[in-house]
Amino acid sequence: MKKKFLFGLAVVFSLVVLGACGSSSSSTTDSSKSASSKTETVKIGVVSDSAAEIWKDVAKRLKDQNINLKIVEFTDYNQPNEALTNGDVDLNAFQHVAFLNNYNTDNNGDLVPIGFTFVSPLGLYSDKVTDYKDIKDGDSIAIPNDVTNGGRALQLLAAIDLITLKKDAGDSPTVADIEKNPLNLKIEELDAAQTARSLSDVTAAVVNTNYAVDSGLTPKKDALYLDTDNLSDVKDIYKNVVAARKEDKNNATYKKIVAEYQTDETKKLIDKTTDGTDIPAW
16 A cells, blocks of 8 residues: 555656746747747938838838837937937937047047948039039028038039139038139038028029928929039048947847848839949948
């Protein structure tokens, strides 16, 4: 009787142990599946409707990689880097290398580029003249007031001989670097977001493509001149980038986001959204 009782206990114990092992194995598998399918949310800051449209398409594709990319839209160039620095967004994609470098210098920042996006032309537009050669003595020209876009705007004006810049002006010249201004042009420095809106008040304005497109202009059709018409003269520092905080430069998820952006699908969408104006830079 005692032997049967002990045998019965052994069987029960074995079943309990096996059941526990089975339960543990199932739990581990489920946990592993759950971990591998966990969705990670990443916020990216952009400026302009066209950029938002492109990144929303990228976001749809990233869902298959369990990445929830949230697009945060800003209205001007002053906000996205502050938001990235403060942690309000995880990435931003609105600026070229020169603008990023200038932000870091002025703000003791450590934001870094983690992938190229496109080269966007800077254009000269006008509601008053149909050819930049018709700009006359004393006319007013609006340019962006930030150092990098303003400097690029001055280089554009120099490329079409409206002004001459000093030889030692550097990559980001200022109005103080204008050596010759034969037409006595009045250079009006405005926030980049305001340049397109100033066309009714000035003879011509140098406008960033995103603001030109958002205001209803078609760069290839409406611009008096695009600096990418002579692409070899456009410096690499004017390539746009995805930026991150320095500690996140090797973040695996962020690298996946850049990789998904840098695809043929995105190239086609850039061409369609910008009417062939922006040029992929990767």
